[in-house]
Amino acid sequence: MRSYCAVYVDVGYLLASAATRVTGSSLRSGIEVDYPGLIAGLVAQVETDSGMPLLRVNWYDSGARSGGQPDWHQDQIGLLPRIKLRLGRISYAGEQKGVDVRLGLDLALQGRARVADVVYLVSGDDDLTEAVEEAQSAGVQVVLLSVPGHNGTGHAVSKHLRRAADGEVQIDPEVIDHCVRSRAIPDGLIPKDESAEAGDTxxxxxxxxxxxxxxxxxxxxxASSGSTQPDxxxxxxxxxxxxxxxxxxxxxxxxxxxxxxxxxxxxxxxxxxxxxxxxxxxxxxxxxxxxxxxxxxxxxxxxxxxxxxxxxxxxxxxxxxxxxxxxxxxxxxxxxxxxxxxxxxxxxxxxxxxxxxxxx
Incomplete structure (x- = not known):
């Protein structure tokens, strides 16, 4: 039987950590992402690291539309080859629901079925520790794939999760820096206001x-324009x-x-x-x-x-x-x-x- 590797991506962790690396804040709305390029980079890295072909990438995120339905970007991600879109929902309070549960259950159940011999987990969530151990009990090797922080270590990875995993590999920093960009316009590209140049500050x-x-x-x-409008x-x-x-x-x-x-x-x-x-x-x-x-x-x-x-x-x-x-x-x-x-x-x-x- 042919051996495979698989990737389980906690998208909330991936984008929050990538945003922190690029903008200094985990705010997801502050970045733009080249999803096909990012996923292709992850696939190339895990296939090289494991020496095995990829079975699939399991992509866990909250459906951006009401009822947990995907938005346009998520639809396009789901159409990529060897991508399994697994969506939770966003509550009325704006909280993510169902994503961690889906990921943990899939990791444990698919681990028992030995769908892959080596699993790469892109997450730092402490709540996934037991799911990792369950997959390991079936003979599956679980390796953390973390976002590199500027201090040289994986960003925001739980100590318990790191201890339970069989190892940790950092995502290629060039992949993150190339595919994740700040939404802020660089200062050099912002047109200068002529009035400001004339001294109007x-x-x-x-x-x-x-x-x-x-x-x-x-x-x-x-005071500012000589107008007679009321205060x-x-x-x-x-x-x-x-x-x-x-x-x-x-x-x-x-x-x-x-x-x-x-x-x-x-x-x-x-x-x-x-x-x-x-x-x-x-x-x-x-x-x-x-x-x-x-x-x-x-x-x-x-x-x-x-x-x-x-x-x-x-x-x-x-x-x-x-x-x-x-x-x-x-x-x-x-x-x-x-x-x-x-x-x-x-x-x-x-x-x-x-x-x-x-x-x-």
Whole structure:
């Protein structure tokens, strides 16, 4: 009987880890992916590493459309040769459902049936440890195929999963870097505004505040354009920096949202400080850096309407952003479980930076 290798891909892990490598944040919406190229790279690597032909790639993801139905990209992936599309669903709260269960069951049951002699698992999820051991009990070799981090180790792989597997191989970094790209437009490709070159920096500078009132010096139309329109109401956040109200958002002809570059409170230069101190608490600068990086990644593709919707939904953070905050914090610390105090703190810092986002 001919021997085969097989690949089981936890797409959530693959894309979140690849996004972290490329953009610094696990936010999936911040990247564009060449799926055929990425899959072809994985297939070539596992066939070379195992010396066996590929049986198939099992692709586990959440159906992007209602009811767990695939979107256009997922449809195209399912049509690729030797690809088995296995979809879970997204709950009303934006959480992934059914994906890990499908992957674990397939790994255990197909392991018992010995459909392949060597299985490559693209995941770092601790919950798959028992499924790995079940497949191994049937004589199947299970090798982790992890996304390479910048520190030279596999990104966000559970210690228990790493211990249970028969080995770990990192995905070729060139495959990730070539097939996964940031959605952000490189600075060199952004057309320069002629008015900005002439000295008009209104769209790029953070509005100054007056010490007497704490409001923007140019918060009224008369101050900026000589208009006689009535004053626009301004909201006042806790840190004292004036923010435009929804009415001002509606009047402003904005094209993008921009996170201010200045950080008035905590710095994000962590240096040699430990991520977790002796008491097990996360370093405050790490928490702040994670919150800001996730928001920066979101801002690259966000619209003014999306910013309004995000602020209007406070204190509820959209599922994708909340997952990115926790995944990034976990990845930076190298720990699987995050204590409740740190979860609350990273969310508080996220909202702090949301309040500082401006329009350009």
């Amino acid at each position: 209104e769209a790029t500078e953070v509005p100054e505040t007056t010490p007497e009132t704490g409001t923007d010096a140019d918060s009224t139309p008369a 626009v109401p301004v909201s006042e956040p806790a840190d004292g920096q004036a923010l435009p109200s929804p009415a001002m958002f509606g009047r402003k002809k904005a094209t993008e949202v921009v996170l201010p570059t200045s950080t008035p409170s905590w710095t994000t230069s962590t240096g040699d400080l430990p991520v977790i101190d002796e008491s097990g608490a996360f370093n405050a600068e790490i928490i702040d850096a994670v919150a800001k990086t996730v928001l920066e990644s979101w801002c690259r593709t966000a619209t003014p309407d999306a910013l309004l919707a995000l602020r209007a939904g406070k204190p509820t953070i959209p599922g994708e952003l909340d997952r990115a905050l926790l995944l990034d914090l976990s990845g930076r610390a190298g720990v699987y479980d995050i204590d409740d105090a740190s979860r609350h703190e990273v969310r508080d810092r996220f909202w702090y930076h949301v309040a500082r986002v401006r329009l350009a």
